[in-house]
Amino acid sequence: MSNKSNPLGWLTVSGTPYEVGHAMGVQGRDAVHRQLLPSDIWAEITGPTHAQTVARLIDDTQAKFPAIHEELRGLAEGLGLPFRDVFAWNCRGDLLASVPDGCTTILTPGDAIQISHNEDGLPFFRGHCFILEATPEGSTPFHAFCYPGSVAGHTFGWNSAGLAQAVNNLRLTGVTPQIPRMVLGRAVLAAASLQAAMDVLTDDPRSGGFHMGLAQVGEPDLLSVEYGGGRSSVRTITTRSGHANHALHLECGGQITTQSSGDRQITVDRLVTQPEQTDLDILRDTSGPGLPIRRDAPDDPDDENTLATGVLRVAPTGIEWRIYAEGDGPATFEGAQQPA
DSSP states (O other): OOSSSSSSEEEEEEEEEHHHHHHHHHHHHHHIIIIISSSSHHHHHHHHGHHHHHHHHHHHHHHHHHHHHHHHHHHHHHHTOOOOHHHTTTTHHEEEEEEESSOOEEEEEESSEEEEEEEOGGGTTTOOEEEEEEEEEOOOOEEEEEEEOSSSSEEEEEEEESEEEEEEEESSSSSSOOOOHHHHHHHTTTSHHHHHHHHHHHHHOOSEEEEEEEEEETOOOOOOEEEEEEEEEEEEEOEEEOHHHHHHSSOOOOBBOOOOHHHHHHHHHHTTTTTSSOHHHHOOOOSSSSSSSSSTTTTTTOOOOEEEEEEEEEEEEEEEEEEEEESSSSSSSEEEEEOO
């Protein structure tokens, strides 16, 4: 691993799920209290309107994913905030059809699969996010990009079983959630196989919407999975493809496609057909037309900025990874890992 001067942190933690969550909470406490708690989106998510839904989601998570429930309980304690409020924040995409979680993913099949991803989120978290290197007791060790106040599994990451994941927000409408989409994403990071990850996403998609790019060392398939609103759809990717923030193959009851998502999809569809353009070139593109793939504008209409770019190469022998905190220059973190 190499670490160059950058605004992206690194947290290494092991222990019980509660202890992992607690360490994450301590890491993000200052940013959450200074930046998130005064925001309108926090007030909306944690307000009384959603209390009954949040209570149901807490009960369902505790019953089906007790370890993740404990991780969230530890997260709340580490943040110094009420558990219900922190849990609600981790249900934001289930409670509201449109939240400021963006992202663009490029999926490239081949003997060495590549999953490349811009992580776009709330601009006030710039400089406060971190890479989590976690070894939870009784579960699969993993690495993931993390926001202050949120569990892992809804951005990009990889685990010791050689599973790689990149996640995009889908703004599905008319959803009555039974399990939080971010809980399902975290469960994927714990999966020991690609099939186990698929079982999580296809057996219980009664959640808000996500798109997930998935691949595993030793498996030939690169999968595009869209899920939420009680449905899931799986496609095997056979040519380099891009994905922004609206469903491309899921039959859903309705969705919101923002101008940014539409513009980025058009641009990425054009650029992935140009072999001289690397994935990193595309994810750093600001040319348009329309709103750009790389997002740094303070007046971004979706209130999202690019906070990191991850390039995960799923080779036959292991995962090679590069993480970029800036819009130009070399990787901030890079390394390689063989499956355990």
